Amino acid sequence: MRRVSALERAERAWASNFAGLSPVEIDERVRGFATMVRAIAEYGVVSAERFAESMGLGVSRAEELFAELGRMGMQSDDAGNIVGAALTTRETPHRVRVAEKELYAWCALDTLFIPGLLGETADVESLCPISGEAIRLRVTPGSVESCDPSDAWLSVFLPGGSSRQTGPASPT
Numbered sequence: 001m002r003r004v005s006a007l008e009r010a011e012r013a014w015a016s017n018f019a020g021l022s023p024v025e026i027d028e029r030v031r032g033f034a035t036m037v038r039a040i041a042e043y044g045v046v047s048a049e050r051f052a053e054s055m056g057l058g059v060s061r062a063e064e065l066f067a068e069l070g071r072m073g074m075q076s077d078d079a080g081n082i083v084g085a086a087l088t089t090r091e092t093p094h095r096v097r098v099a100e101k102e103l104y105a106w107c108a109l110d111t112l113f114i115p116g117l118l119g120e121t122a123d124v125e126s127l128c129p130i131s132g133e134a135i136r137l138r139v140t141p142g143s144v145e146s147c148d149p150s151d152a153w154l155s156v157f158l159p160g161g162s163s164r165q166t167g168p169a170s171p172t
Contacts, residue, residue, distance in 0.1 A: 029072075031055070032065050036074065036085040037117050041098060044089045046082040086110040093127040108135075108154055115139045128152075 018026045035054050039046040046054075052062030070076060075084030083089045087096065087103055087110070094105040098120045105111045111124040124137040135152045138145040 028065065029068065032069055033072075033085060034117050036069065036082055037087050037114065040083070040085060040087045040089065041101065041103065041114075041118050041120075044083070044101075044103075045077065048080070051082070087114050093129070095125045096122050097124075098122040109156055111137065112139060112144070112154075116141045121145070 018029065021029070032051075032055060036046060036051065039050060039054050043050060048063045048066050049059055051057075051066060052059045055062060055065070057065065066074075066080075066082065069082070069085070074082050075088055075090065077083050084106065086106055088106060090104060092104040092106060094108055094111055096103045096105050096111055096114060098115065098118060105114060105124075108126050111122070111126065115122045119141050121138065121140045124139055126135045126137075127133070128135055136146075136148045
């Protein structure tokens with residue numbers, strides 16, 4: 001019997017968000033997440049009305065999708081607006097400067113895919129959780145253009161307590 005890796009367990013846990021959904025419903029949630037990241041980059045705070053407009057949905061359906069995305073971990077403010085979906089207005093150790101705006105990412109891994117979703121180059125500064133020193137990246141929609149220090153590593157902690165490390169970083 002083949003042993004299931006920690007990465008496969010993480011993929012299954014993420015996929016459980018879509019259990020029982022049709023392909024159309026899954027597409028709507030994935031599109032909703034990407035739309036939310038773009039809207040946060042543009043507006044900072046995203047209301048159900050703004051989200052509805054961005055998605056081309058009625059407000060009622062947008063509010064339902066808001067609630068569904070919220071169960072998947074989006075951050076909201078006291079008024080029920082979304083302020084975080086991988087990209088956030090709330091300060092974290094992972095600063096993302098994109099299109100002359102200073103935002104933050106939930107984790108270092110998010111800083112690598114956000115520029116691709118936005119179609120913009122981002123200047124990223126993350127604090128090393130061990131040394132506290134700054135790690136600076138320039139991330140284009142398709143690659144890591146630069147990394148300082150050049151021998152920086154990225155650790156990803158997966159369910160079950162194991163981790164994967166990639167690095168040292170090298171521009172591609």
